[in-house]
Amino acid sequence: MYTRPTSRCQMGRAPSTGALVALVLLLGACTAANPSATPTPAPTRDPNALNVTALLDLSGPRAPNGGAQRDALQLWADQHSSGTPRVKLKITDVASSPSKTVIELRRAAVEDRADAIVIGVAVDYDAAFAAAVQLAHVPVIFTLPIPEPATRGGGWAFALAPTPAQLARVVLDDAARRSVLSAGLLVSDESTTAIAERIAFEAELARRHVTPNVVTVTATEATQKLKPLLATTTIVFFAGTPRTYLEGARTATVGTAMYLSYLCDFGDLGDLRDAVALASWPGSQWVAAPATGTSTTLARTTFMQAYTDRAGPPTSVAASAYDALALLASAAEKSIDPQSVRDQLQSGTFTGVATTYTFSTSQHAGFNTGDLALLRYVAPRIPPVVR
Numbered sequence: 001m002y003t004r005p006t007s008r009c010q011m012g013r014a015p016s017t018g019a020l021v022a023l024v025l026l027l028g029a030c031t032a033a034n035p036s037a038t039p040t041p042a043p044t045r046d047p048n049a050l051n052v053t054a055l056l057d058l059s060g061p062r063a064p065n066g067g068a069q070r071d072a073l074q075l076w077a078d079q080h081s082s083g084t085p086r087v088k089l090k091i092t093d094v095a096s097s098p099s100k101t102v103i104e105l106r107r108a109a110v111e112d113r114a115d116a117i118v119i120g121v122a123v124d125y126d127a128a129f130a131a132a133v134q135l136a137h138v139p140v141i142f143t144l145p146i147p148e149p150a151t152r153g154g155g156w157a158f159a160l161a162p163t164p165a166q167l168a169r170v171v172l173d174d175a176a177r178r179s180v181l182s183a184g185l186l187v188s189d190e191s192t193t194a195i196a197e198r199i200a201f202e203a204e205l206a207r208r209h210v211t212p213n214v215v216t217v218t219a220t221e222a223t224q225k226l227k228p229l230l231a232t233t234t235i236v237f238f239a240g241t242p243r244t245y246l247e248g249a250r251t252a253t254v255g256t257a258m259y260l261s262y263l264c265d266f267g268d269l270g271d272l273r274d275a276v277a278l279a280s281w282p283g284s285q286w287v288a289a290p291a292t293g294t295s296t297t298l299a300r301t302t303f304m305q306a307y308t309d310r311a312g313p314p315t316s317v318a319a320s321a322y323d324a325l326a327l328l329a330s331a332a333e334k335s336i337d338p339q340s341v342r343d344q345l346q347s348g349t350f351t352g353v354a355t356t357y358t359f360s361t362s363q364h365a366g367f368n369t370g371d372l373a374l375l376r377y378v379a380p381r382i383p384p385v386v387r
Contacts, residue, residue: 050085050332050341052325053092053108054118060096062122063193063241064263069120069143069321071311076325079306085332087325090114094121102132109136115336118324120144120317122192122241122263125152133157138338139345141328143320145196145262149364158345159365160320160327160357162262162282164200166369170282171259172204174374175235178257181205184235186212187226187245189219193263194240201237223248230256242268250275262316269377276377280387283316284354285373289383303353304383313383316354323352 054073056066070091077089090112094100101121108114116139123129125146133140133149133156142149142159145167149157162170175181186205188198198214205212217225226248230236236252237259238245246268252258252275260269260281269276286300303322307314314322331344346359350366357366375384 046086046088048084048086049088050328050336051088051090051113051115052118052328053090053104053112053114053116054120054321054324055092055094055101055104055108056120057096057122058091058093062096063191063243064122064144064265064317066093066120068265068311068315068318072307072314072318072322073118073325075303075307075310076322080325080329083329085329085336087329089325096121098123102129105132105136105140109138114138115332115338116141116328116341118143118321120321124192124195125149125157127152130154130157139328139331139342141324143317143324144193146365147196150362154364156342157364158359160323160352160354160367161317162367162369162372163365164196165204166365166367166372167197167262167282168200168204170369170372170374171237172201172208175237175257175259176208179234181208181210181235183233184213184237185229185233186214186237186239188214188216188239189222189244190216191240191244193261197239197261201239217244217248219244223251227251235259241265242272246271249279252278254278265315266313266377266380270380272377280374280376282372283375283384284319285371285386286353286355287314287316287319287383288373288375288386289313297351297353299351300353308381308383312381319352319354323350323354323357326350326352327357 056069058066058070073089077087092104094104101123105117108117117136118141120143122144130152136156140157143161145161145164146159148163149159172181175184186198186201188194202212215225222244230252233256235257240261241263242260249258250273256278258279260279262282264281272279286296327350330350331341334340346361349356349358355368355371359366374387376387377384
């Protein structure tokens with residue numbers, strides 16, 4: 001039996017994604033069996049089951065926490081326990097670790113022999129991470145925003161959330177109706193999610209011939225930096241999950257419009273206290289209550305009620321996690337072979353609870369931006385409303 005070597009090192013900063021992928025490949029090279037050990041038999045396969053592994057952050061500081069996605073995944077699994085194909089769900093906590101995320105991605109594909117993988121954590125979807133997904137050689141579903149996978153050779157990667165570029169366009173379109181964009185402020189704490197959103201905002205503003213006023217902050221200095229800026233700025237865009245900015249954002253006053261991330265958690269929003277009335281964020285209109293003028297589907301209504309009864313109102317991210325299993329099960333109706341599932345995914349549309357997804361060989365980010373709306377917080381146990 002192969003025993004993974006233990007290494008001890010001190011690092012001043014987090015390794016790059018490329019370094020993490022190199023580490024995984026190094027570990028994967030250690031496959032020579034010990035001649036004196038009895039080989040571990042391969043797990044028995046159930047030919048009628050679709051094995052899905054979900055990688056979530058259920059511990060550690062990385063945001064957003066995967067608790068809402070876990071609840072949504074388990075809800076779908078409970079509701080469809082007798083479906084065909086039978087979906088066998090395994091949830092793995094990657095504990096906010098970029099290196100463990102890559103290692104568990106490989107383990108799910110190689111050791112656990114998963115037929116599909118759901119990644120519900122914030123990742124730097126660069127060329128190296130895309131290569132790690134390709135090596136898995138099974139459909140990999142992302143429930144948090146990443147760039148269009150097809151532009152990076154992402155033949156096995158599918159994005160259920162809107163891309164950062166789509167979100168930036170929706171937010172800036174709304175902001176442009178309120179004020180002159182050049183008067184706005186873009187705030188980033190340079191976390192994984194913030195960097196991706198900041199880059200998307202900067203690119204979209206450049207397309208509109210606007211040079212953004214970008215301010216970077218850390219958790220310890222956010223309030224000190226933001227308080228005087230919020231007093232003189234009419235529009236503020238906060239990139240990434242809002243935890244770092246909450247204390248500073250609470251100092252905003254009437255007349256300031258704050259745009260938060262698609263990744264907002266209702267607990268974080270509640271921490272804005274009175275300032276929450278000044279904030280909105282992009283999200284699926286189908287998680288809002290009351291529903292907008294367009295009639296909803298029975299599946300959406302059922303999900304909203306069941307999830308709210310179990311865990312409180314769902315976020316858009318939770319709805320995407322629920323859709324991930326529904327989408328995979330639908331694509332596996334003819335065959336659970338990974339190649340067949342991928343072909344089915346990229347050959348049509350699927351109506352989920354967060355949106356209607358459309359994929360093709362050249363488009364692997366499937367969210368319909370027509371289902372995006374600017375949402376506003378109401379209360380901890382009440383779904384958001386469309387602003």
